[in-house]
Amino acid sequence: MSTTPGAGLSRLNAIYRAGVLGRRPRVPADFGELERLARRASSAVAWAYVAGGAGEGRTMRRNREAFERWAIVPRMASGAVERDLSVELLGQRHATPLLLAPVGAGALMGDDSDLHIARAAAATGTTYVLSNQGCNPMEDCAAAMGDASRWFQLYWSKDEGLVDSLIGRAEAAGAGALVVTLDTTVLGWRPQDLNLGSLPFSRGVGIAQYTSDPRFRQIVAERLGRPAARPQVTLGALRTLLAMSRNHPGRFLANLRSPVPRASVETFLDIYSNPGLSWDHLATLRERTRLPIVLKGILHPDDARRAFDLGADAIVVSNHGGRQVDNAVASLGALAGIREAVGPGPALLLDSGIRSGADVFTALALGANAVLLGRPYMYGLALDGQRGVEDVIRNVIAELDLTMALAGTPDIASITRDRLTHT
Known part of the structure; x- marks a missing residue:
């Protein structure tokens, strides 16, 4: 796939030309149908883990409601024939502002899940944040990706030697950043899993x-x-x-x-995770790695300030896809306040609730430099393996490109707050 300007029209043409021959996409272009078919293709255990959320599911719903409260205001006659979707993150140029979020226990949705995802990310020029709770070793994923961009997610273990070992392996595997997950020092209350008595890790999945x-x-x-x-x-x-x-x-x-x-x-x-994780632990990272440090799970402006004061290179505004705290603030709802608190310079990524290219546009307009996509690509994996993941990525990027074209924004920098209105 080309993620250069024109990605949207290229994707439309490919799908419609296949339609002339009687071929319909195996992976639906809309999230609702994608979710419906993926649920049908998944086991009850897999669906509970991947699609489920914390408590009554209020945080998951709030993530989506936050997007519904904003509307895009298109501007006409921009005269821009092409769009530049590229962004700079942590000193490297990325073809698009879309990254793949780390998702644990992916083998529930398909064998060798992380390898399929890694190859799909490489094929589409998309950075993949390798999961610390993955089902394939990071070295195997790195080999599958070649020179393609990848980051590594770190869960801070109770064993400090294991923390150092995982960091060292990530560096050796060519990770471009270390993404430390802060919001899962203990597992959240997840009724879908609890009602099945199912924890994938207890069966050796995701370790x-x-x-x-x-x-x-x-x-x-x-x-x-x-x-x-x-x-x-x-x-x-x-x-x-x-x-x-x-x-x-x-x-x-x-x-x-x-x-x-x-x-x-x-x-x-x-x-696997340290309930006592503190800012004192995080302060040791600069001495332990040469990689850029990204702290994931920030929702409060004071925590964002502290992260950057501590030397973080970026943060991910995230509520873990609504999987940890029920009735928590929406990630998108927290984004604007955090951007105001830290100013225009620091790198902010938005995770939780992204479902479409229009969602990406909205997050960028509210201050994100890039976004992480989670459940949608896992649903693509369930439907068609590596190709399914690629199709989901291509669809989201294509819609972002078309939205930019129709909204009159020729590049990512032109997606600003005045392109939205609160509804």
């Missing part, structure tokens, strides 16, 4: 960055050297053991006979 890590394996070995309680034997426990063995690196039968897969899952659940 590939850990089982591939030398420090983590050392911690597991130390655990195996200590006496352990015998697990309760039930049919469900046996199914879980089979899943652990299947998802752990190595041969299935060997894993089935080994205590390592179960010990790995238990170790992960014990240490």
Whole structure:
């Protein structure tokens, strides 16, 4: 795909020309139908985890309602035939202001999920934020992407040695930035998962960055050297053991006979995130990495100021897609206040609630430098693997390009607050 000016018309032409031959897109062009078909293609467990939110779902709804409160005001006769969608982030030029958000346990939607997503990102020139809770090791994803841009998400573990090991691996894998997730020091209350008694990590799904890590394996070995309680034997426990063995690196039968897969899952659940994460921890990052630092999960202006005072290179205004705190402020609702607090210079990314190119336009007009796309591309993965992810990316970028054309904005810098009105 070309993400140069004209991406919108190119996408329209490709779809309509295929239509002349009787071919319809496998991935719908609108989010509502995309969501409906992806739900039908997904298991109940997968859908609960990927599509579900915290509590009563109020934060998820609020994310969308925030976009509904703004309307684009098109301006006519701009005379611009072409659009420049490129942006500069952290010293690098990106073809578009769209990045792929990190989504954990993606294998629920398809085997080798992170590899399919990585290849789709590379094929479309889109930066992929590799998930710390991914299902393929970051090194494999980096190899699949070649020279394409990727960042790495970090969950701050209770084990500081593991934190350093993951950072070092991200640097070696060519990550362009370290994205530290702040809002998941503990899991939120997620009824869809709870009602199924389902946590993917407890079955070994989404812990590939850990089982591939030398420090983590050392911690597991130390655990195996200590006496352990015998697990309760039930049919469900046996199914879980089979899943652990299947998802752990190595041969299935060997894993089935080994205590390592179960010990790995238990170790992960014990240490993957640090409930005591503080600004003092974050202050050590500059000494621990040469990568640009992005802090994800900021919703309050004071936290934004503190992040930049601490030396962060960018922040992500995010409520984790509504998955952590029910009845929290919408990410888009927090964006304008944070931009006002930090001024025009610092890099702000917007995450949570992006569904379309028009949404991207709105977020940029309210002060974001770029946005992160999450659930939509996962739905594309469920429908058509790598190609499905590519189609979702292409559709969002195409709509952004067409919206810019019709609104009279020739480049990203011209998408300003006066292009919106509050409804």
